[in-house]
Amino acid sequence: DAGVIQSPRHEVTEMGQEVTLRCKPISGHNSLFWYRQTMMRGLELLIYFNNNVPIDDSGMPEDRFSAKMPNASFSTLKIQPSEPRDSAVYFCASRAGPRQQFFGPGTRLTVL
Amino acid sequence: AQKITQTQPGMFVQEKEAVTLDCTYDTSDQSYGLFWYKQPSSGEMIFLIYQGSYDEQNATEGRYSLNFQKARKSANLVISASQLGDSAMYFCAEPVGGSARQLTFGSGTQLTVLP
Numbered sequence: 001d002a003g004v005i006q007s008p009r010h011e012v013t014e015m016g017q018e019v020t021l022r023c024k025p026i027s028g029h030n031s032l033f034w035y036r037q038t039m040m041r042g043l044e045l046l047i048y049f050n051n052n053v054p055i056d057d058s059g060m061p062e063d064r065f066s067a068k069m070p071n072a073s074f075s076t077l078k079i080q081p082s083e084p085r086d087s088a089v090y091f092c093a094s095r096a097g098p099r100q101q102f103f104g105p106g107t108r109l110t111v112l
Numbered sequence: 113a114q115k116i117t118q119t120q121p122g123m124f125v126q127e128k129e130a131v132t133l134d135c136t137y138d139t140s141d142q143s144y145g146l147f148w149y150k151q152p153s154s155g156e157m158i159f160l161i162y163q164g165s166y167d168e169q170n171a172t173e174g175r176y177s178l179n180f181q182k183a184r185k186s187a188n189l190v191i192s193a194s195q196l197g198d199s200a201m202y203f204c205a206e207p208v209g210g211s212a213r214q215l216t217f218g219s220g221t222q223l224t225v226l227p
Contacts, residue, residue, distance in 0.1 A: 043217040103157035
């Protein structure tokens with residue numbers, strides 16, 4: 001199994017630009033999570049999908065952030081427009097049961 | 113709300129020795145779980161071990177084991193025979209609401225293994 005796949009691994013963009021982060025969960029996993037990690041706030045949940053349906057997006061910082069999961073094997077997190085304070089590592093994670101949650105390698109986003 | 117506390121910002125251990133990383137939680141749920149993750153300098157989050165509140169025995173995975181004490185609400189990670197490659201940040205995490213959904217993380221412990 002390839003594990004959770006995220007792309008790109010690194011993204012550098014300018015303020016105001018649209019950024020799209022991608023995630024492919026582990027095959028058979030029915031829950032998908034997007035987290036953000038910063039030095040100031042640590043790891044925090046942005047949004048959580050179950051069977052492709054968004055369950056909890058209370059962690060999405062503001063309307064500039066949106067996430068979709070059009071099918072069981074793909075999810076996107078979009079920031080439009082991006083701001084320097086969005087610079088962070090964004091992780092996608094998936095699970096098939098309560099005793100596991102596997103993370104992707106993360107996308108390191110830098111907004112100049 | 114769930115809160116995970118890791119009181120050791122940094123820990124040092126000599127290679128080949130055992131080390132215990134502390135984690136306390138404050139859930140009031142009857143059924144819950146605790147996760148431990150390792151984050152090396154390369155940045156990925158590596159799942160290490162999981163303990164369920166109703167598991168009859170403390171979880172073990174190779175050199176990793178959990179010292180799970182429900183009465184104290186602690187789930188300390190024990191790493192035996194430390195290796196240089198164990199140097200990393202270690203996070204304790206608990207599912208929100210005890211239902212194994214999204215995780216809430218502690219602030220982490222930076223472990224350094226000395227040669």
